[in-house]
Amino acid sequence: MPKVTFIKVDGEKIEADAKVGNTVMEVAKELDLPMLAACGGALACATCHVVVDEDWYEKTGEVCEDEEDLLDTAHDLTPTSRLCCQIKVTDDIDGLVVKLTPMS
Amino acid sequence: MTKQSTHATDVAIIGAGPVGLFSVFQCGMLKMSTQVIDALPATGGQCTALYPEKPIFDIPAAPNVSAAELIERLEEQIKPFNPVFHLDQQVVSLERQKQGWQLSTSNGTTVNAKAVIIAAGAGAFGPNKPPLANIEHYENKSVHYLVQNREQFRDQRIVIAGGGDSAVDWALALADIAAKTYVVHRRDRFRALPESVAQMRALADQGKIELVIPYQLASLEGEGDQLNAVNIKTLEGEERRLEADHLLSFFGLVNKLGPINNWGLDVHNGVINVEPTTCATNIEGIFAVGDIASYPHKLKLILSGFAEVAQAAHAAFKFVKPDEALHFEHSTSSGVPSL
Numbered sequence: 001m002p003k004v005t006f007i008k009v010d011g012e013k014i015e016a017d018a019k020v021g022n023t024v025m026e027v028a029k030e031l032d033l034p035m036l037a038a039c040g041g042a043l044a045c046a047t048c049h050v051v052v053d054e055d056w057y058e059k060t061g062e063v064c065e066d067e068e069d070l071l072d073t074a075h076d077l078t079p080t081s082r083l084c085c086q087i088k089v090t091d092d093i094d095g096l097v098v099k100l101t102p103m104s
Numbered sequence: 105m106t107k108q109s110t111h112a113t114d115v116a117i118i119g120a121g122p123v124g125l126f127s128v129f130q131c132g133m134l135k136m137s138t139q140v141i142d143a144l145p146a147t148g149g150q151c152t153a154l155y156p157e158k159p160i161f162d163i164p165a166a167p168n169v170s171a172a173e174l175i176e177r178l179e180e181q182i183k184p185f186n187p188v189f190h191l192d193q194q195v196v197s198l199e200r201q202k203q204g205w206q207l208s209t210s211n212g213t214t215v216n217a218k219a220v221i222i223a224a225g226a227g228a229f230g231p232n233k234p235p236l237a238n239i240e241h242y243e244n245k246s247v248h249y250l251v252q253n254r255e256q257f258r259d260q261r262i263v264i265a266g267g268g269d270s271a272v273d274w275a276l277a278l279a280d281i282a283a284k285t286y287v288v289h290r291r292d293r294f295r296a297l298p299e300s301v302a303q304m305r306a307l308a309d310q311g312k313i314e315l316v317i318p319y320q321l322a323s324l325e326g327e328g329d330q331l332n333a334v335n336i337k338t339l340e341g342e343e344r345r346l347e348a349d350h351l352l353s354f355f356g357l358v359n360k361l362g363p364i365n366n367w368g369l370d371v372h373n374g375v376i377n378v379e380p381t382t383c384a385t386n387i388e389g390i391f392a393v394g395d396i397a398s399y400p401h402k403l404k405l406i407l408s409g410f411a412e413v414a415q416a417a418h419a420a421f422k423f424v425k426p427d428e429a430l431h432f433e434h435s436t437s438s439g440v441p442s443l
Contacts, residue, residue, distance in 0.1 A: 038374065039226070045358070069295050072289070072355075073356045075320070103373075
């Protein structure tokens with residue numbers, strides 16, 4: 001099963017098994033990590049904003065226009081910012097590392 | 105509603121989204137009166153504020169209904185129960201009384217209720233404030249989330265932040281009267297009417313607006329509540345300083361639990377843990393339903409919220425009418441009050 005590592009705001013690292021077909025947001029919620037993900041993956045908010053490790057960014061796939069529009073409303077963006085409800089778990093992202101952002 | 109007013113009801117409902125509205129129905133069927141409070145100026149919650157035109161496919165017996173239409177139909181369904189709405193105001197405090205609860209809102213409205221149903225979704229809608237140090241010191245005087253008086257920006261240096269309709273429309277409306285107008289956005293694409301964006305770019309070509317792209321807000325400089333400069337940075341961290349008297353921050357709306365966090369409820373990651381068969385919270389007489397209610401295997405569906413409301417209304421009955429028998433009846437037998 002692919003593994004995903006989450007780095008919390010305080011630096012703590014949590015490695016988790018991620019089921020193919022889930023989104024990275026669902027993996028984080030399953031682990032009860034501090035993330036609002038308020039809209040539940042409906043592309044209606046930006047509260048699952050994560051910073052993808054640079055080495056992994058390309059592998060997380062295309063950013064659709066709706067996601068870009070919502071990223072416009074996020075703060076402290078980086079060149080590898082994503083909404084993790086839009087990152088699908090596949091075998092290609094086995095080893096993915098993402099940093100959580102502060103819960104607003 | 106008139107300000108500073110005091111009201112009494114059987115059940116106070118916090119949140120006028122679909123689940124809050126249906127709470128009126130379920131309480132009404134048990135002959136409990138209701139008053140509904142919501143931070144937004146209109147009913148419907150996220151359905152109205154975020155995705156009114158989006159279709160919903162998983163409402164039983166409504167194969168395809170837009171979010172706006174769902175709210176319209178719920179309004180029609182609850183009309184016989186004459187709900188009282190207190191809109192455009194947030195519940196700021198919830199205090200236990202000898203009997204029941206007293207809710208106070210940001211408008212000074214007071215509602216006394218025998219039971220409370222919290223249907224607040226992801227929290228009350230408010231401006232999505234950038235997380236800048238000390239930003240609250242400048243709010244109202246130099247930092248603005250909406251414009252009430254265009255004239256206050258005459259001959260002032262303003263920074264408009266954001267990439268949506270509000271940012272573009274206010275850039276167009278203020279460029280003529282402001283001494284200097286910056287528009288700070290993280291990318292060279294705006295989510296606004298193409299004609300407006302074209303107008304803004306034309307003004308930028310004439311030097312009436314300076315588009316500062318790709319930048320985001322980094323920090324504020326000023327004295328007291330008076331802003332002197334807005335520091336911005338690129339996504340890569342390259343910094344720039346814009347001398348300015350005002351920041352107009354337009355990042356849309358965001359949900360915040362806000363005061364709900366302070367009421368002693370069992371809140372975790374933005375949701376309230378409840379006992380799933382009654383939706384009772386850890387505080388007697390207070391129930392939570394819909395997206396804000398959490399229990400093992402919870403599904404954040406409008407559908408689940410509707411069912412939770414029925415459970416909560418029946419469980420709330422004993423707090424509202426402690427001396428009356430709770431008689432279970434189908435709506436086909438009891439009917440609904442005629443208008």
